Amino acid sequence: MEYKYSVSSVQEFTELLRQNFAQPLPLADFSSDELFYLPNLAQISTNGMKQLLSAPASNQTFGLQAMTEEIHATFQIESIHSSRNSIRHILNGYAPRNEEESRIYGMKRGLDFIADRQNTITEENLHQLYQISTGDYLPDEDRLLPDHFYRHDVVYVVGGEESREGLPAQQLPDAMKRLVDFANAKDGINELHKAAILHLAFAYYHPYFDGNGRTARLLHLWYLVQQGYPAALFTPFSRYIAESKAAYYKAYDRVEKNALISGYTDVTPFLSYFCNEVYNRLQVDVIPPQADLQVYQTALANGKITEKERLLWEYVLSAYGTEEFTTKQLEKDFRNAAYATIRTFVMKFHEMGLLAARKAGNRVYYKVR
Incomplete structure (x- = not known):
């Protein structure tokens, strides 16, 4: 819009949207202003909702086929090598044989953790999830300081058109507390929207030196498990993200570029991406077939x-x-x-x-x- 209309016209239009159609969120941007979104612009198909509410035929805590694809894709998004044979080796209970399989083992530990509904979303549990899935396998320079839940220094976010700094370290404790409170709040927000908002906000804040994307995607699944979506861990979300990786990062970029123009951080572009490229593409064969x-x-x-x-x-x-x-x-x-x-x-x-x-x-x- 900034190429077709004047800056003042765009700002006037976005302010109109914010006042009349936007829903504010109890999350803050880098300037401590509220995030918001336009729920009517992120529609979820009936089929997508049906798939996530389907009860898997297996009593396994997660689908081995689906989570093989999930782990492979979440590493692929970050250009980290992994093979499906190694992933299946670890998911079937074998010990890691090399550094690659140690990283995979960390992701299995993370899946086991979020599959247990007794592990509710708290800052302490989020820290534990990060450590067992990713933090324990990082080089020393990328690890958190002892007794620190979040990074103590600057980090740069890469993956989009340009790198940017994550949320300043001194703002992280308050921002992450609000994020966890938001995850646990009974606020009437569509739960699939909310899972994607948590995903976006976590990656936006970038609370760790490394492994933020993987943890954001785990948090997305974790929230859905906590909300009683039985098929969440039988659905390889990251496979759909990997197949639309450019659009995934572009959605992040659009949130930030729109904020530069309007002065408000609207997370709708990421929600629209997730609805169109992930939720609404869920296929019947993703869920283990029910047979007779x-x-x-x-x-x-x-x-x-x-x-x-x-x-x-x-x-x-x-x-x-x-x-x-x-x-x-x-x-x-x-x-x-x-x-x-x-x-x-x-x-x-x-x-x-x-x-x-x-x-x-x-x-x-x-x-x-």
């Missing part, structure tokens, strides 16, 4: 499914979702069953109509129907 759960539940109730078979079925739903797998792969990944048990399980569940089979050469590939 009535068949399964009836067989379970009638004692026709053993405890080991129940555990194997839940693992298949969580680890593979819509992906194909072989009996050998399931034996390797599950680790806690003999091959004969695996073979009996897949044959039985295939006969029940819960698994589909496809032969290719000497191999048979299975997947959830």
Whole structure:
């Protein structure tokens, strides 16, 4: 707008929007003025909401397939190398073999932490989440000082068109307290909007020397888990962000550039990005398929499914979702069953109509129907 209209016209228009349509937030910008947003400009599709409210078929705390993609993508966004094989190795409970897998192990520790709904969002828990997921694996120069929740010095935010300084260190304690209070407030704000606002505000403040983006994305998931969205940890949000990485950083930039023109920090561009590129793109196959759960539940109730078979079925739903797998792969990944048990399980569940089979050469590939 600044190219088409005068500065005064733009300021007059944005002030009109702020006074008549904007919703203020109990969060402050770098000048200690309130952030705000325009809720009507960030619409969430019914399908996106439905996916996040779906109850996963597995009783696992998080989806192994989804969180493999989540970890791979959250590192990819920050140009940190990781392989899906290494991620699956760590998620399946093996010890890290190198520096790359140590970072992955940190993210697994973070996922385990936020999956436990007893771990509510507090400043102490946020600090713990950061330390176990990221801080413990940083070089000394990027670590927080002892007994410090946040950085003590300046940091530069990179990723957009230009680097900028994060919130001055002396302002962080107050800003982060307000952020945590906002996360816990019962204010009637749409919870999916609020998760994205927390994500944006955390990255905007940049409270650490390194790992701010990863922690912001974990915070986003953590808030949704706390609010009772059962599919949050079965949905690889960061995969969608990685696929629209340029737009992700541009949304941050637009928030800041608009503030320079209007004098007010409106977070709507980031909300619009998240609704359009993430929430509204959630696909049906992201959630582990439900198959014919009535068949399964009836067989379970009638004692026709053993405890080991129940555990194997839940693992298949969580680890593979819509992906194909072989009996050998399931034996390797599950680790806690003999091959004969695996073979009996897949044959039985295939006969029940819960698994589909496809032969290719000497191999048979299975997947959830």
